Amino acid sequence: MSEAKYARVAVPVPLYGLFDYRLEKHHRPVSVGCRVQVPFGRKSLTGLVMALNPSSSFAADKIKTVDKVIDEQPVLPEAQLKLLQWAADYYHHPIGEVLFTALPNLLKQGQSTQVGGEIIWQLTTTGDIFNPDELKRAPKQAGLLKLLQQMKAPASVEHLNAIIDNWRPAMQALDSKQLVTRHELPCLNMDLSKAIPAPTLHDEQQQAVSAIRQSLDQFNAFLLQGITGSGKTEVYLSLVDTVIKGGHQALILVPEISLTPQLTRRFQQRLGVPIAALHSGLNDRQRLCAWTLAAENKVQVVIGTRSALFTPMPHLKLIIIDEEHDSSLKQQEGFRYNARDLAMVAAKNANIPIVLGSATPSLESLNNALKGQYHYLKLTRRASIARPPKIELLNICNRPVEHGISDILYDRIKQHIEQQGQVLLFLNRRGYAPLLMCHACGWTTECPRCDAHMTLHHHNSRLQCHHCGHERQAPSVCPDCGHKELFSPGAGTERIEQALTALFPAIAISRIDRDTTRRKGELNDKLVKAQSGESRILIGTQMLAKGHDFPNVTLVGILNTDQGLFSADFRGTEHMAQLIIQVAGRAGRAEKPGEVLIQTHHPDHPLLQTLLHQGYEGFAQAALAERKQASFPPFAHLVVLRTEAGRKDVCMDFLQEARNTLLPLSSSAINIYGPLPAPMEKRAGRYRAQLILQSSERKALHPVLKQWLPGLSKQKSANRVRWSLDIDPQDMY
Ligand code: ADP
Ligand code: ZN
Ligand code: ZN
Secondary structure, three states, rough: OOOOOEEEOOOOOOOOOOEEOOOOOOOOOOOOOOOEEEEOOEHHHHHOOOOOOOOOOOOOOEEEEEEEEEEOOOOOOHHHHHHHHHHHHOOOOOOOHHHHOOOOHHHOOOOOOOOOEEEEEEEEEEHHHHHHHHOOOOOHHHHHHHHHHHHHOOHHHHHHHHOOOOOOHHHHHHHHOOEEEEEOOOOOOOOOOOOOOOOOOHHHOOOOOOOOHHOOOOOOOEEEEOOOOHHHHHHHHHHHHHHHHOOOEEEEOOOOHHHHHHHHHHHHHHOOOOOEEEOOOOOOOHHOOOOHHOOOOOEEEEEEEEHHHHOHHHHHHHHEEEEOOHHEEEEOOOOEEEEEHHHHHHHHOOOOOEEEEEEEOOOOHHHHHOOOOOEEEEEOOOOOOOOOOEEEEOOOOOOOOOOOOEEHHHHHHHHHOOOOOOOEEEEOOOOEOHHHEEEOOOOOOOOOOOOEEEEEEEEOOEEEEEOOOOEEOOOOOOHHHHOOOEOOOOOOOOHHHHHHHHOOOOOOOOEEEEHHHHOHHHHHHHHHHHHHOOOOEEEOOOHHOOOOOOOOOOEEEEEEEEHHHHHOOOOOOHHHHHHHHHOOOOOOOOOOOOEEEEEEEOOHHHHHHHHHHHHHHEEEEEEHHHHHHOOOOOOEEEEEEEEEEEEEHHHHHHHHHHHHHHHHHOOOEEEEEEEEEEEEEEEOOOEEEEEEEEOOHHHHHHHHHHHHHHHHHHOOHHOOOOOOOOEEOOOOO
C-alpha cells in the first residue's frame, strides 16, 4: 500500500459514486475501511476509504487532499464493506449513505472507537453524612452535596448536565474534600447472573437443532416454523450455546425494541455470557461500546433490531432472525433495506447457517421453504403442557355492538372474569374513536393535511391525525352547521378501556398502546402486571401481539378483524392472518386452556375459514396461489419509484418523464404501472404519486434500474419533488 497516493472515499451525501483524495507523506498509513476527514464543498466531512490507488482518473488540479486520517485500524472490516457494497448496489442507494447508516453515531461524527463507560458521581461515606450547611461559603458545593444526598443514588454526568449549569468546578471541589468520588461504569453489563440449566429438548427441537448444528461450517438457510410456545427460543439457545462454546459469535435479530430486554435477559441467564443488546433505546456511547466489544470478539452474542446486522463480528458463525415475517425488519425510509434479506447475503458471504424463525412465516420465506431452497423445520406441538387455544368466529351481524364490543363477546368476558381468568382484547387502533361526525350535516374530522380522518382522543378532548401528527381541540358543536350533536362512530383502545371500566369497576384494566406507554419504564411496568396476572383485562394494539408471554390469559378477543380483510394493500390479508395467529398464541400458555374469539361481520369469508380450519399453513398456501395468479411477490419482484411534492401535477410530471426515459431501456420482461396517485394521495400536506415496476425476473429488473437511475436526478422537475426508489416494497403506501 505504500505507493497509494489516492484514497477513494465514500462520503455521507446523497450522491452516487466515490470521490478521490490525495494522500500525503505526513498522513498516517491508511487502509481500506478506515475513516478520513476530507474537504467536501465548503464543509469538512468524515468519509470512509473504499480503495487505495496509485493514480486517479480525475484531473489532478481538481483533486483535494485528505485533511486527516482518523483510524489506524479499519472501523468496517472487509466482510462488512462487502455486504454494504452489495446492499448499495441492490437497493440502488448511494454508497456513502449506506455506509454511514451502518456506523454508530459517534463514529459518524469522527470520534474515536475507544469509548469508556458512563461516568457517575457518588457520595463517599463522609459525604453521605456531611452537613451541607458547613459549606456555607461555597453555596454551589453545598447545593450539589444536598442534591446528591437527596437523590440517594449516584448522579450521572448526563443527569447533572440536565439540571445544573457548570457543575464541574463545584464537584471537583467536593472531590478534593473527599466528599464525592468519580466512577466509570463498564460500558456493558458484564456481571453474569448464574446460568440457568437448559431443559431437555423434545424430539422436534432436537431434530431442528441437529439439522442446523450439522451445517455450522457452511451456508444453509433454515425456516423454523413453530407456533408460539412451541420452543423455538430454546432451539436458538441450544444453537447459540454450541456456537459460543466453539469460540465463535452469534447474531440474533428481532423486530421490536420491546422484545430485546426480555430476550436478552433470557439469553444471559441461560448462556452465562455477556450479551450486547443493540436497539434504539441505547445512547450513542452504549451503542458504540457494544459495537466495539463485538468487533473485538469480546462479546460473543449480539441481539438487536435490524441495524444490528451491520455490527462487525469477526467470528460470526450463526445468524438467527426471530419473527422473520415482521415488516419492521424492513427500513421504510432513507436507505430502505430489508434486514432479513440482507442477513441472507451476509450468511452466504460468511458461509454460515441462517435460521429464520416464526409462528407465521412470510409468504416469501414459506415459498422458499416449499421450493426446497430453505430447509423446512417445524415444531408442531407446544413445548410446555399448555394446549393450543380454541379459535372461534363470532358472527356479529345484526347483533348489538356497544363501544366496539358485541353482546356475546361481553358475556364471555364476564364469564372469564368471574372464573378468575385473564382477558386480552386486541384492537389495531388507538385513541377513542377514528373520527367525529356531525349528526345533522355529516361533517367529519378530516385532517387538513392528509387524506385521512383525525382520531378523537377523549382524555384530552383532542383530535389527532395518526398519519402526520396534526392536532387540535375537538369542537363541541359542528364547525359547519353549528349543530350540537357530534358523535363518534367506531372504537379505539381508549374507548374500549372506558367502556369496560364502567362495566367492571372493581377489575384492574390495563391499556397497552403508544399513548399509555410513552414514559420510560411504563411499558415494562404494564407488561410485568400483565404477566403476573395483576391486570385482569388487557386492551392493546399490536404492541401486545408481539413476542410477549402472558401465561395467565384465558380469553383473547380480536375486535376489528374486518379491517384487515378488506385492506387495499396486497399484503393486507397476510398481515391480518399473522396477527390473528400471533395474538391467539398469547392465550393459554400455562396450565389454563385458552379461548380465542374473533369478532367479525364476515364469518364466511374464505380467508377466515381457511385460517380457522387449516391453520396458518392452509391459509398461506391459498394466499400464495392468489399471489401467483396476480403476479405479486414472491412470484414477481416489485420496485416503486415514489414521489412527493407540494403539488400533484409536479409529481405526475416527474413520473411521466421518468416513465418516458424508462421505456426505451426496458424490456418485455418488465411491466410498468403508472404514474398513479399513492393510495393515500395526500399526506402531511404533500401530494404523493408513484410508478411501479414489476417483473418475474429480478435479473431483468436490476440492470435497467442501474441505467435509468442516474438520469432521474437530471430531470427538469427533479429539484421540485422528493423522490426515492423502494426495492421489494413492504407496502404500497
Ligand atoms: P417460542 O419461542 O416458540 O415461543 P419458547 O422457546 O419460549 O417458545 O418456549 C415456550 C415455553 O416452553 C418456555 O417457557 C420454555 O422455557 C418452555 N420450553 C421450551 N422447550 C422446552 C422443553 N424442551 N422442555 C421444557 N420446557 C420447554
Ligand atoms: Zn354539521
Ligand atoms: Zn394528517
